[in-house]
Amino acid sequence: MNNNAEQDWKRYDADMKWFERIREDVVAAAEEAGVSPRQMLKLELGFEEILVNIISYAYEDPGYVWVKTTDGDKDFRIEFADHGKQFDPLEKDRRPAEDTPLEEREPGGYGIFLVKQNFKSVEYKYEEMFGHMANHMSMLLDKG
């Protein structure tokens, strides 16, 4: 079976008004899969970072975000796809250098670093999905 079959994914408008609904869907799937409360907070960190990036920056015009969760034996996978402009968040460390003075620090760049810290693996691909080229993020989390 095609791993990216569209029926396995949920599609939402890439709009902040859907953020809470998408979060509830993901948390419900993770609870059903038996993700521990401690790991749930890590899942939420990664979820928020990636979803907010897609909603805020992927599209100039309205677009969609697709979300898929998979319950494994010991782990839980969450995937995101969008048809927005190509962007690999893993490409480089965007945090400010450690010796950057407070006054010069920009508040961005921490999010993707936190994702990498808290997930067992994080992958990015730019590939065809749902009829167009897509940014595809896949993140694996230990359940316990």
Place this chain on the structure above:
Amino acid sequence: MDKEFSQKEYAGPNGWTVWGISGRIDMLTADAAYATGEEIILRNPKTVLDMTEMEYLSSAGLRVLLRLNKLAKKKGGEFALAGPTGIVKSVLEDSGMDALFSVWASPNEAE
């Protein structure tokens, strides 16, 4: 729904204002948190954030802390942190943000 977010404020030791947040600072609560923090710091730039009851802090929350830290310094004061635990503590440490703040175990330790 687990979107709890509440705040409290009281006079702490040595002229500090203690601002406590319970629950989450995330994308949905960051603006409200910043607005309150800004209002408190403009009244007293020597403010410590009591994080003992904070359950979750995302990078949206880190951005709030960084902006408030800059504001307090600009006003000649300091914005400090107290009592982070669990994932809140991990997020501060993993991001390296803990090095930019005075971090105490409790707001009662504010000097």
